[in-house]
Amino acid sequence: MSIVVQKDNLSDGAIIELLKSHLEQMYLHSPPESVHALKPDKLIDPTITFWSARVNGVLAGCGALKEVSPVLGEIKSMKTSQGFLRMGIARAVLKAILGEAQKRKYREVKLETGSSKHFAPAIALYQQYGFEPCRPFANYSEDPHSLFFTKKL
Known part of the structure; x- marks a missing residue:
């Protein structure tokens, strides 16, 4: 399986x-005030760069x-x-x-992720790449449903 990770301008939708499906899942695992996933109307922002991971042209994952x-x-x-x-999709996107x-x-x-067991695979991946727990940053605040991680470069 060949994973192609590249910057994506979101033009194909x-x-x-x-x-959108990610956001729906977040609302299943976290209360609304603890969901920090980007809403569709906030995706196009000059401070945000997206990557897509595709396998045989099919979208397999993304990150920003x-x-x-x-x-x-x-x-x-x-x-x-x-x-x-x-299948290593998140790992490939994280490396990019x-x-x-x-x-x-x-x-x-830095990053914010959920604290429930649903987020355990993501947390394990971040820790494998040297991310360590940290305090809330930017516009985040303490929240029992959120965990915050940092990695020095």
Whole structure:
């Protein structure tokens, strides 16, 4: 299986549809005030760069990097399509995002994810890549349904 990860301008609508289903799932696992996934109307933003992962032209997953400041990036919208779970899609997208963060000379990359067991695979992946727990950042606040991670670059 060959995974092709590349920057994506969202023009074909596939990522938007994947993230709509992602948002629906987040509301199943977290109360509304604890859902921090990007809503479709917030996806087009000059501070956010998206990547798509495709297998044989089919969208397998996505992820995004938001510039919080010239030295800090935030990983957003990490999602793997249901039919491609546990195939290395998220790992491939995360590698691409971290590579871009290094090119941009960020000193640090942070992220927010859920705290329930549903998020355990994502948390394990982030920890494998050296992310460590941290305090809330940017516009986030303490929330029992959220975990925050950071990685120094």
